[in-house]
Amino acid sequence: MSGAREPVIAARDLTRRFGTFTAVDAISFDVAPGEILGFLGANGAGKTTAIRMLTGLLAPTSGTARVAGFDVYTQTEAIKRSIGYMSQRFSLYEDLTARENIRFYGGIYGLTNAAIREETAELAEKLDLGRALDQPIRSLPLGWRQKLAFSVAVLHRPAIVFLDEPTGGVDPVTRRQFWDLMYEEAASGVTVFVTTHYMDEAEYCDRVSIMVDGRIDALGTPGELKARFSADSIDEVFVRLARGRGVAAEASKRAGAPA
């Protein structure tokens, strides 16, 4: 999978504790350039904490990780410049238009005015925005917003884009169009790190990791995981690993000091 190329994410025993509660428990993995990694896990399994460390927002307790070649302890600003990020909850400014959002994020990431104009025209055509380009984001259907948010998150050609439940609540056609956009970016070399609760989408990833109670319990191509667990689908693999862990996870949080 990674071939001779340097991994764009390399984590070794990456750990984060809150008091005595271990949210992320010594996870180790590599992600290759242009790979789509599906980062799955039950609610409370530690996905968000892991992503916050990898995006330079939260210092690890122990272990190491390099993201786009930068250290998660000492080079967090360089990491932030090298990545894109979008989530279901926050992506674009709702009272700005699509054009204004593109301009805003382009400016933040240091694109020239000429480059921003060019990107705006390109995106308008690619996403078939038409007059929606000059309407406030809040008036656009969610699926559209998410496609635009993704395009904006990769505007500055980051090495990696982190997508936190980008397709939650999105209609089934637009969900698939969203994945087409992801494939396109991955093909151009951008690494895609994505979380989802839609198990059919897990099958679209190059590799899938499944977090349970802070650890990565499974990591491999969808085919490998299904073979290893003698399962017909990733959904089945997931259910087998994650079933019954909710109460246990809550209980371990309780044992820990308040976060």
Next chain:
Amino acid sequence: MAASVVATELHKAYGSTVALGRVSFAVEPGELFGFVGPDGAGKTTLFRILVSLVVPDGGEARVDGLDPVRQYRELRRRLGYMPGRFSLYQDLSVEENLRFFATIFGTTIEAGYDLIREIYAQIEPFRDRRAGALSGGMKQKLALSCALVHRPKVLFLDEPTTGVDAVSRREFWDMLSRLRAEGITIVVSTPYMDEATRCDRVALIQEGSLLGVDTPAAIAASFDRPLLVVRTPRRLDALRVLRSYEHARSAWSFGEDLHYADTRDRVEPAEIARLLAGAGIPDAVVRPATAGIEDVFMDRMHGTAAPGAAA
């Protein structure tokens, strides 16, 4: 028996945006009735009208025989509502939240306990924890307990499983099946097509309009074109080939597989296998398939895409 929930030509617009366009349906007593559709389809507006929080611009509704506009006081005693956004008091403990809701409905936790026992038992070990400190799945169980503590006759759950992992989603639907067995009418909305199969009947909703109301089996069976499942490691290439075929109605990814629908009345799997082989994809496995709700939804919404959206 009179219907438990009736909507007649319900209509609601916000400015020039039609949130709900003359929607009519009826839910039978004791039915588990699902609204399946994406975010922004109008599900939340519909639920808010039915639970008396929003007044419709037109049409009317009856919930347990009462008009949500004029008889809202009496109605609120008889319904339970779990909004899409977590709306409990974050700085009250689990038990305090439940006691609070019991008190404002003039009852006690103990009086309603047999109904919520199975759900509440799972969060009871954490009864002293602040609600805001619970994880997603636990918050959702607490919210359901609070919506049930006064033993409502009709329960409205607005996207209770959005953002919830696949295992917790299953557990949640298991709970709904048990509540249904208690005779409570349940109206639930979801963006997950797979959850539709767990309802007695389903309304497909898109852009404020119903695309159809029927049992999950009947909706799935209404797919009227031949459907094939295609499995190949070269999924994206195959998708392109299938979509450009002259007889293609649609081709979409479905997890590891592709679903191909043909415009003709019949299509042999061998024909599609040959088509793919001719395009340099010799290893595809093609077989006939039965459509699911997601196939039907995508097929029906195709003609009703958002204004300006790629057709």
